[in-house]
Amino acid sequence: MEFGAIKQQIREALRERNIPSLAIAVTKDGETIWEDGFGWANRETRLASDPHIAYSLASISKPITATALMTLVERGLIDLDAPINEYLGDAKITAHVGVATADQGGMAPEEAANQATVRRVANHTSGLPLHYHFFHDDEPWRRPPMDLSIVRYGHLVRIPGERHVYANFGYGLLDYVIERISGKPFSTFLKQEVFDPLGMTRSSLGIGMNLAPYTAERYDVTGKPISFYDFDHPGASAIFCSAHDLIRFGLLHLKMLRLDQHSILTEPSIDATQTATTGTDPNDGYGIGWRIIRDNKGYRTVSHDGGMGGVRTRLMLVPEARLAIAVLCNASNSLPIEIAESILAR
Numbered sequence: 001m002e003f004g005a006i007k008q009q010i011r012e013a014l015r016e017r018n019i020p021s022l023a024i025a026v027t028k029d030g031e032t033i034w035e036d037g038f039g040w041a042n043r044e045t046r047l048a049s050d051p052h053i054a055y056s057l058a059s060i061s062k063p064i065t066a067t068a069l070m071t072l073v074e075r076g077l078i079d080l081d082a083p084i085n086e087y088l089g090d091a092k093i094t095a096h097v098g099v100a101t102a103d104q105g106g107m108a109p110e111e112a113a114n115q116a117t118v119r120r121v122a123n124h125t126s127g128l129p130l131h132y133h134f135f136h137d138d139e140p141w142r143r144p145p146m147d148l149s150i151v152r153y154g155h156l157v158r159i160p161g162e163r164h165v166y167a168n169f170g171y172g173l174l175d176y177v178i179e180r181i182s183g184k185p186f187s188t189f190l191k192q193e194v195f196d197p198l199g200m201t202r203s204s205l206g207i208g209m210n211l212a213p214y215t216a217e218r219y220d221v222t223g224k225p226i227s228f229y230d231f232d233h234p235g236a237s238a239i240f241c242s243a244h245d246l247i248r249f250g251l252l253h254l255k256m257l258r259l260d261q262h263s264i265l266t267e268p269s270i271d272a273t274q275t276a277t278t279g280t281d282p283n284d285g286y287g288i289g290w291r292i293i294r295d296n297k298g299y300r301t302v303s304h305d306g307g308m309g310g311v312r313t314r315l316m317l318v319p320e321a322r323l324a325i326a327v328l329c330n331a332s333n334s335l336p337i338e339i340a341e342s343i344l345a346r
Helices: 004-017 058-074 109-114 118-122 146-153 168-182 186-195 243-253 267-273 335-345
Strands: 021-028 031-042 054-056 134-136 203-205 229-231 239-242 291-296 299-308 311-318 323-329
Touching (some): 004 021, 004 031, 004 335, 054 311, 058 168, 058 186, 058 243, 058 267, 146 168, 168 186, 186 203, 239 243, 243 267, 243 311, 243 323, 299 335
Antiparallel strands (some): 021 323, 203 239, 291 299, 311 323
16 A cells, blocks of 8 residues: 555645654554654654654553553453542542532432542543643652642542543543552553553653653644653553554554564453443443544544644554554644544545
8 A cells, every 4th residue: 555645745744834753653454554754753863753763642641541451450450330439549539519419319429429430530421620730840840649639639520420521630540540459650560561561662651761762852833842741640641652562552452463462451351442431322432541433434433642732643443444543743733633534544
């Protein structure tokens, strides 16, 4: 399959929009049909982009965190339909706004908090509000202990299950639960239980020491490097990964692992992550870490995007067509979405 027209589309966009770089990987029927890099992953050091350069994924971190979560679900250590508070420490999420008292015939706050299950946190229907919090290296503030963040931000503002509202902090809770139940730092658990078995050698939470020379810088809209930043929700946003590795992750969810990969989830667990539970249609909505669309150019797609300062990314899976597309960019620009759609159309 030829991608000449799309390559030209990328080169023109990088030049016209002053975008530093783009990295791409595409597989069809389990085989790589295109991997490429365009532009400079780091303009200052003249690091050229290629499919093995690690990019900040932003919210594509969520399906990876969800996959790590499901490995513990399979072991019987976490129940998706249990209150997430059962897996937290002294600090618990609490319910406030929009919850009636029991004597008014409604749901008491304590009951509402118990309805915020692990599954509802994972599909963004727990009642948590929109949240993001960045801690830049060139600023004096640092990420506080998670228990303190839960006290500050772990507040339900609507009845669990009532409405889908994208909540980064929920995935901060999930990575904290993974740490507490596994007894390992989240970064270690990801490496041992997700990245290593899948052969994802250019992937880590944050920039691991081995990744530092092979990591794309994040750039602002003026083309200047953005100071490194951390989060109080690393499971939502903090993973770095190459396009090559991200496709290897996608192959797990297409149930098409290569011979040098080891399965970390059963097929029923993979199906569970790709089943929408935010509405009445299991093929249209949000599942466990994935956005499912029933009809995207005639196909059912399973995908996630990422976007924040200096980052725009997309991972799209088309199970029926046995297709996976990963497009990563180190600038806040819609180009990865446009290119993924161009590849899908091709």
